[in-house]
Amino acid sequence: MTITDFGWEDALSVVRAARSCANPNMGFQKQLQDFEKHDVDQFRQWLKEEYGENSSQDLQEAKNLLSKYKEQAELQQNTGGRQWNNNFSSVPSLSYSNYTTET
Template sequence: MTITDFGWEDALSIVRASRSCANPNMGFQKQLQEFEKHDVDHFRQWLKEEYGENSLQDEQEAKILLGKYKEQAMMQPGPGGRQWNNNFSSLPSLSYNSYTTET
């Protein structure tokens, strides 16, 4: 949020585009809202004064991720938040003998 001009909701969507399991609790989401409302402009200004303009392509990369996330969300309608899919096919099964008590 500080490096880009994205608000808290778009910033969270960008994180979810990379880490679909990202699901901060309501308290943290409220902190993000408050940060956006009261502090983010101050921190953006401080960063520019302290370090100059960002030479990286963070905002462009974030826009691409946000577009992909929104596109995926449109293709998978349903309730927000985490969804359980019961897909364990990629997990190898371990026998009981594979476990040890050594640390």
């Protein structure tokens, strides 16, 4: 939410577009709402002051995912059922090579 300037609902939609099984409980969704309402602007300002503008492609990737998610939601609403057809192929997949696991 701080990097993309999305509200909590759009941020959650981006997560669900990338990972359809994402279903945070109501308590966490309430925390996201409260964060958006009371704290996100301060964090956005702090990040810009501390690190400058975000030079990564995170914002564009998130916008692409949100657009695709909204298209699918509209299609689902118009057809009356969940009709995922894997239209995310035009969105580059996220790299997990930078992550390590420790045992």
